[in-house]
Amino acid sequence: MPDAFHARITAELADIDAQGLTKPERVIQSRQGPEIQVGGRRVLNFCANNYLGLAGDERVVQAGIAAQERWGAGTASVRFICGTLEIHKELEHAIADYLGFEDTILFAAAFDANGGIFEPLFGAEDAIVSDSLNHASIIDGVRLCKAKRYRFANSDMADLEAQLKQARADGARDIIIATDGAFSMDGYIAKLGEVRALADKYDALIMVDDCHATGFLGPQGKGSFAHCGVKVDFVTGTFGKALGGAMGGFICATKDVVALLKQRARPYLFSNALAPAVCGSSMEAIRIASGEEGDKLRSQLFANAERFRGKMAEAGFNLLPGEHPIIPVMLGDAKLAQDMAARMLELGVYVIGFSFPVVPRGAARIRTQMSAAHTFDQIDEAVEAFIKAGLELGVI
Known part of the structure; x- marks a missing residue:
């Protein structure tokens, strides 16, 4: 292929990275669940669509x-x-x-x-x-x-x-x-x-x-x-x-x-x-x-969402309102969202920063997602990590 084509692709990737829009792939070394292995260590998982906790059941x-x-x-x-x-x-x-x-x-x-x-x-x-x-x-x-x-x-x-x-x-x-x-x-x-x-x-x-x-x-x-x-x-x-x-x-x-x-x-x-x-x-x-166990899982899922939402709001984070177990933590800046996600991983919590074109420009966020498989202790641990990272990065 022509060299000009490769040069254009390289330049476009560099521009994406300079804007803080690069979406990293992190390798998971375990089954999906509330706790996973990433980079050889245990981290709490708060970004999966594993609402009922059945992916690793x-x-x-x-x-x-x-x-x-x-x-x-x-x-x-x-x-x-x-x-x-x-x-x-x-x-x-x-x-x-x-x-x-x-x-x-x-x-x-x-x-x-x-x-x-x-x-x-x-x-x-x-x-x-x-x-x-x-x-x-x-x-x-x-x-x-x-x-x-x-x-x-x-x-x-x-x-x-x-x-x-x-x-x-x-x-x-x-x-x-x-x-x-x-x-x-x-x-x-x-x-x-x-x-x-x-x-x-x-x-x-x-x-x-x-x-x-x-x-x-x-x-x-x-x-x-x-x-x-x-x-x-x-x-x-x-x-x-x-x-x-x-x-x-x-x-x-x-x-x-x-x-x-x-x-x-x-x-x-x-x-x-x-x-x-x-x-x-x-x-x-x-x-x-569809059965009684599903009812119990749904009850736990929404209890988890309520606990996380309440504690994060109390800590001063900007959350979108709602009742759904998707709870976006609004940050605004794309690079800040990526930096926040990286720091959270260092603190043992796996979350992902979302930015343009996945969300509108200026609406970058950490989209957290609750699971019925999370425990209250895990939720509290994640909130503590958010507070630490938020203070360090000037979010709260």
Whole structure:
């Protein structure tokens, strides 16, 4: 390749680093959990999406091993050619039954689920009205679709109504409102009750990305729509967070919608079927999450979030308000966020600094995430480390 190309790439990387925007990869030497091994030493983990603490749970691990022993490493193909196993159908039924939908389609990743939902279902005659803070995967999925695009300010119901009015005035055939159920950078929960009312008023469909809600929000952990007490038309989600922590995504909808997606959704048609081990682990996680043990884990998760939030606020940190176990510690400056994360690791707490383009410029932060597996002692230890680092760096 031309030398000029390599020089440009090197310069761009140097610029990213100079702005404090480099996102380091740290190697974990243990199972995921509230405590992990990083750099040969024990550290407390406060940045994983391991909401129910099931990623390293022995039952979840063994269920994955058993599935792989029975079904092998994978199908070596996409499903419509020769790739559907019984365990894929079992997982589809398990997640659909858990969340209260007719059917489910599985994807290799939740990014693929959001990337594949819009284009097969909506055309140039239709409209997609999308929240401005939706996950990048929704944004990319909307871009792949020919439907007319409208955007409303994050959880701004007046703006949502204005966009719905405009879409109707523009003659849209079908309108779909697309929103995260819980916004991953802020921990805000979507106002789905108000969204539902506006959808009914303007005869619109609702699609919710519940990656940061399935398993722990709402009754039995059924998600943000259950938390808000409403019904929605499509739910996308993941097995890579609360439900086992592996990977894989899904769309829950009616049988006919799922049937059409299986004929037309490109990420489904052209990606290998989900690995059997992921299916086995995910089904065991669903079993745990949907039962009485799941209720206990959810109770502990939110007790942990309340304790951490209270102690950090008392110490003088700037936190975004909310009830979600995502608790952002706002710092503003990208380099400060990276320095804070590095110092926290030295103090034995693994957290990550988030900065542009993951969050808006000037809104850099440490995004902490609680788990049901954390103990109060671990939370208190993390808060003490935050206070020490915060004093040293002038944050508090």
